[in-house]
Amino acid sequence: MSNPIYAAYAPAAPYFDLVRGALGDLVEGEHFFDIITDDTIYEVLYDVPGWPRIIKGRDDLMAAFRGYVDGIALQSADKLIVHRTDDGHVVVIEYEVHGTILATGVKYNNRFCSIIKIENRKIAHWRDYMDSLAAWNALTAQAGR
Incomplete structure (x- = not known):
């Protein structure tokens, strides 16, 4: 059963589930936030307004994802390699x-x-790369496009 504290993060569940599945038995914990260390470093090598380049610690990462799920709802995550x-x-x-x-x-x-x-079976460091143009196009597009 999922921890109710994570209910607010449901719009990002496809991402969290994909990551958890990808790491399998290499990590311990049920939810994404259970499998990261308290002092994890989450680094993104791109600029997105409102998202810091480096997030230090589990609490700050959870706060950043609260902002994410307030703005984006994921329907799926796939094509995992x-x-x-x-x-x-x-x-x-x-x-x-x-x-x-x-x-x-x-x-x-x-x-x-x-x-x-x-x-120690937890995520200690995360470095992320993404298609920045795809994010920019989606975030700056007008409704109805």
Whole structure:
């Protein structure tokens, strides 16, 4: 059974479920926020208004994702490719997400590549790359497009 504290993050569930499934038995915990360390570093190598380049710690990451789910609802996440390296201590995942920008109703589709460092069966560091143009186009599009 899912932790009720995570109910507010339901609009990002497809992403969280994809990540959890990709990491399988390399990590312990049911939900995405259960499988990260308290002092995790979540680094994004792109600029999106309102999203910091580096997020330090589980609490700040949860706060950032609250902003995400207030603006975007994902319907699915797919096309997962998993590359395990360094005896499973580093995992690279490629995937796509599909959703809607809530303020405009514009469809949001994006591709990502994430490099994940695992320590003591938890995510200690996350480095993210995405199709910045796809995000920009979705976030700046007008309703009805």
